[in-house]
Amino acid sequence: MRILVTGGAGFIGSHLCERLLNEGNEVICLDNFFTGRKVNIAHLRDNRDFEVIRHDVTEPIFVEVDQIYNFACPASPVHYQYNPVKTVKTNVMGMINMLGLAKRVKARILQASTSEVYGDPIEHPQTESYWGNVNPIGLRSCYDEGKRVAETLMMDYHRQSNVDTRIVRIFNTYGTRMLENDGRVVSNFIVQALRGEDLTIYGDGSQTRSFCYVSDLVDGIIKLMNVEGDDVHMPVNLGNPGEFTMTELAEEVGKATGRAINIKYLPLPQDDPKQRKPNIERATSLLGWQPTVALAEGLKKTADYFTGVVDAR
Ligand code: NAD
Ligand code: UDP
Numbered sequence: 660m661r662i663l664v665t666g667g668a669g670f671i672g673s674h675l676c677e678r679l680l681n682e683g684n685e686v687i688c689l690d691n692f693f694t695g696r697k698v699n700i701a702h703l704r705d706n707r708d709f710e711v712i713r714h715d716v717t718e719p720i721f722v723e724v725d726q727i728y729n730f731a732c733p734a735s736p737v738h739y740q741y742n743p744v745k746t747v748k749t750n751v752m753g754m755i756n757m758l759g760l761a762k763r764v765k766a767r768i769l770q771a772s773t774s775e776v777y778g779d780p781i782e783h784p785q786t787e788s789y790w791g792n793v794n795p796i797g798l799r800s801c802y803d804e805g806k807r808v809a810e811t812l813m814m815d816y817h818r819q820s821n822v823d824t825r826i827v828r829i830f831n832t833y834g835t836r837m838l839e840n841d842g843r844v845v846s847n848f849i850v851q852a853l854r855g856e857d858l859t860i861y862g863d864g865s866q867t868r869s870f871c872y873v874s875d876l877v878d879g880i881i882k883l884m885n886v887e888g889d890d891v892h893m894p895v896n897l898g899n900p901g902e903f904t905m906t907e908l909a910e911e912v913g914k915a916t917g918r919a920i921n922i923k924y925l926p927l928p929q930d931d932p933k934q935r936k937p938n939i940e941r942a943t944s945l946l947g948w949q950p951t952v953a954l955a956e957g958l959k960k961t962a963d964y965f966t967g968v969v970d971a972r
Pocket of ligand 1 (some may be wrong): 693714729735833
């Protein structure tokens with residue numbers, strides 16, 4: 660198959676491009692390089708089935724493909740809040756452009772949605788049927804509401820124009836190729852620990868997240884794209900149900916890096932969700948998927964990666 664991956668030079672997108680090439684597909688990686696990097700895909704450049712296009716998804720594009728993975732969008736709060744209007748445009752205009760493309764060439768399209776559609780969730784753990792608790796006018800809204808509109812567009816193009824859609828709601832994912840200055844908690848803690856700096860906990864550290872290693876996530880995403888059936892257009896949660904407070908995460912990072920940990924407490928950002936944990940029963944029954952990499956193991960692999968990056972400075 661010929662497959663388009665938007666955001667393909669980013670953290671998850673680059674792992675996805677690599678896996679799809681290994682499975683014998685042709686891959687077109689589209690990226691505007693806002694948070695993506697050429698180094699993430701440098702090892703793929705000699706593969707004759709790999710192509711890179713510098714392009715912004717807010718502009719239409721004309722290519723002939725069989726499948727589209729729409730991953731273009733900054734994912735870290737630091738980066739998506741840098742230019743919030745652009746984040747909305749990427750999620751809404753980008754989604755319309757990719758759905759228009761899917762409709763024209765009859766490609767199947769998978770949208771990278773997020774657990775952020777649940778906002779600061781009152782239902783715990785979160786199932787796909789939960790509608791969420793989202794502030795429409797806060798600092799996180801450009802991302803949360805942008806992704807919610809993108810889901811609406813996916814469902815409407817499916818119902819109205821019969822576009823073959825898949826929606827994955829990704830819970831916090833981490834691993835190699837995250838940016839050193841990404842701003843998300845796992846990379847922040849690991850980089851801080853390796854540099855001998857204090858780990859920055861926002862708030863009192865009691866908020867929880869569930870962390871999925873990137874290889875597990877990519878497995879689930881590819882399964883979802885290729886599953887057939889009546890029920891496949893409705894959203895699917897993918898994430899690791901292990902739930903940790905940020906204080907516990909800091910301790911785990913100490914073990915994974917082998918460094919002594921000191922904590923610095925900083926103010927909690929606005930609308931920071933208090934708890935998050937996926938219910939993955941739907942993914943398990945529909946895809947036969949469940950994560951296999953435990954937090955300690957994934958943190959070790961990520962710390963090894965960052966040791967190279969941080970030392971190379
Ligand atoms: P990332 O920031 O590393 O990757 C995003 C990629 O999209 C980058 O390569 C960036 O340059 C590109 N991009 C951004 N705006 C673009 C635009 N307008 N046109 C073209 N390219 C653009 O983030 P990531 O963690 O790899 O996330 C990838 C996708 O998965 C995002 O859509 C994100 O919302 C979603 N997601 C990620 C997580 C997570 O925990 N990592 C959780 C939920 C959802
Ligand atoms: N966080 C933290 N220290 C950091 C970065 C983040 O304590 O250096 C907290 C943040 O407030 C949130 C959790 O870690 O409660 C996860 O944040 P992240 O930005 O990784 O993801 P998201 O909030 O989008 O789930």
